[in-house]
Amino acid sequence: MEIKNFNKKILPGIPVMRYGKPSAVCYIGSVIRLMEYIGDPVEQDELFALSGVGLCFPWKFASCCDEVSIIPEIPYRTFDAFGYKSEHIISDSINNKSVCFEKIRQSIDRGRPVIGFGITVKMPMSCLIVGYDDNGLYTRSFWPPKGMKRDCEEYFYSTDWYENCAGLLIVGDKTGKRLTGADAYTRIIEWAKKFRDYDRVVMADGQEIYINHQAFDRMDEWLLDDTQWQNPNQNGKEMFLKQCGLLLFNHYRYQLYEYLIKLDMEFPGVVNKPVFTAIERIGAAIPGANTSDLWLHEAVDPALKDFSVMSERAMREKVAEYVRLLKEYDNSVQWTL
16 A cells, blocks of 8 residues: 655555666666556667667776766656656756755655665665655665665665765656657667767766777776786776676667567568677677676687686787777677667
8 A cells, every 4th residue: 555644655566676677787677667667668678779778888997887877868868768758867956955855755746756866875876766754765776775685675765865866867747659660760870879979978976987989998998007907806807897897788789689679570671680780799799698797718718717817918908809899899880770
């Protein structure tokens, strides 16, 4: 039963969010849960494709680069692809707790969850705000507040939400139709044009995050910086090269690929078919993705079965060459669309 009085309201029945449920990507998972709740569900691959996530690649070592919503155009343009008005409030505009809370309250009172950035942790990770009371906010989140277990089935509760808040995305009325057919493909082409020429550096959590071609270039520089690689097994280097780097890049493109296959089947002639081959080259170049690993020993050199050999510059030069090849493959996707 919905809980509501003057100072409290909680939207019931919103399922948990955790890695892979319903997505491996916080922002995508949050949007999926919101759309489910308002009765207008969206498939994961469709959301990747139309929101721009399927063509993005934010990256920087030791950063929150796995949070795709840090690219402002993505939350700004996601919901108009599905026919909804929305308001994207960035951290620079959040300077009044009462005003911020009132926007959340109004949306919850209308029966609409709010996508929050941060809220449960001091990083701009996407979550879903599902309720409020006088002292805090109730959420579904991949990232639990301090002191709460990640696998908790209950809603998370945060009293320090405002101190953690990096932005909000509030969904309004439906005023148009969901993009389909040629209109959907046109939107994807628009994203391709934006990301192949993206020359901005995005600020998130006080750090500069690089996007697409700049991300590959920065990864290349990082690999060839001898001072960073004296001990490859420290500070999460393998994770930022693989899970928070090239594996996510492959995941974004794979979801786009899945949607384009469906679009081509339903609307023959809309998709430029060579793009399938272009995306397939990326998947074939990233072995091990199905195990959430990147098998560098197959993709680059057999010696890389042991990540510690990355201390050798000659080995890192091979990996950097591999990164440059993936950059070329991705550039081909952006242009072939």
